[in-house]
Amino acid sequence: MEGRIVVFGATGFTGTLAARALVTQGVRPVLAGRNAEALAVLADELGGLETVYADAAEPRTVRAIVERDDVLVTTVGPFLQYGHAALEAAVDAGAHYLDTAGESLFVREIFEGYGVKASSALLPAFGYDYVPGNLAGALALDRVGEDAVRVDVGYFVGGGSLVRGLSGGTLDSAPGLLATRMYTYQDGVVEERRSRVRDFEMAGRSRMGVSIGASEHFTLPASHPGLREVNVYLGWFGAATQVAARLPRGRATAAVIRVFGGGLARLARRRAGKGTLTSRIVAAAYDADGALLTEIHLSGGDPYDFTAGILAWGARQAACGMTETGALGPVAAFGLSELEAGCAMAGISRVTG
Incomplete structure (x- = not known):
């Protein structure tokens, strides 16, 4: 392994999971954060790790915690509010960068802005949002080749709503996901569009998702130039999906989410351990006439455990040396077969039969 792996936000919920996953995978990361006491406790628990x-x-x-060829893993969000410090530090230092951002505008900033000037690899949204959808979409497109002009990706958790299992950090980031104009990939360009809903047939039942901006809009067309449309849907909200789609985008929605977010976070903490979350991801590819060509289904366990595992896997791969630079999707960074193996190791794999 060539570079160090630095976990920024190591004492947060997802950061702690990622640090533990790295140690489990045989790595001794540097733990970074602002709470020295909490860092020391975690570092001792994980075998005497370095802290900064x-x-x-x-x-x-x-900026002071990263050097050229390091790998900076950041879980510090909301990313629209707090994410730029780590992103700019990595770009300035020439360090490789992975984050867990699910906020569409932050992801778009990286692909359309920061990635152009980066001399290192930038891997945004490298968690449950949005690695498995990239994998499912790429597997579907690989199966049907140039006949596909459209791909739809859907993310679903448990039997419906994810609210019961959301972490406080995810709830803090919700305004950045839902309170901004959504975008999609249409006719060769990423453009804003009002949120829509659609149903997916999964495991013998119909599940509804609301359209969101995601990394797939940038990554899948880059690898498959014949694509003319990419849509990504989130099925977190169960029966409330139609309501989520009709919410006006902007500050008013952000305020509503923030007001209710604290209560939802408390509810999530009270329900911790009272049920097992599962993941299901689907990608459907269509031809120019709108006919379905193929579907790929992935399934697995808890999205947070997957995020920790895939972050650790991706950071280890990046630390061994990256040839590609700029803003990258997971397939472009690591290859399709390697990514499928990494996702399986982290807990999400292809459904067969």
Whole structure:
């Protein structure tokens, strides 16, 4: 392994899971954050790891923790509010970068802005949002080749709503996901569009998702130039999906989400351990006449456990050396077969039969 792996936000919920996954996979990461006491406790628990101080509110402290060829893994969100310090530190240092951002505007910033000037690899949204959808979409397109002009991806958790299992960090990021104009990939360009809903048939039942902006809009067309349309749908909200699609985008929605987010986070904490979350992802490819060519289904366990596992896997691959630079999707960064193996290791794999 060539570079160090630095986990920024290591004492947060997802950061702690990622640090533990790295240690389980045989890596001794550097733990970074602003709470020295909590860092010390976690570092001791994981075998005496190195710790460093870094605070997104003080960008110079984040820049100080990374050097060229390091791998910076950041889970510090909401990313639209706190994510730029780590992103800019990695670009400036020439360090490889992975984050867990699910916020569409932040992901778009990386692909359309920061990726152009980066001399290192930038891998945004490298978690349950949106690695398995990239994998499912790429597998579907690989199966049917140039006949496909459209692909729809859907993310679903458990039997319906994910609210009962959301972490506080996810709820904090919800305004960045739902309170902004959505985008899609249409006729060769990424463009804004009002949210829509559609049903997917999965495991013998119909499940509804609401359209969102995601990394697949940038990554799948880059690998498959014949694509003319990419749509991504989120099925977190169960019976409330239609309501989520009709919410006006903007500050008012953000305020509503923030008001109710604290209560939902408390509910999630009270329900911790009272049920097992499962993941299901589907990608459907269509031809120019709108006929379904193929579907790929993936399934697995808890999305947070998957995020930790795939972050650790991706960081280890990046630390061994990256040839591609700029903003990358997971397939372009690591290859399709390698990514499928990595996702299976992290807990999400293809459904056969």
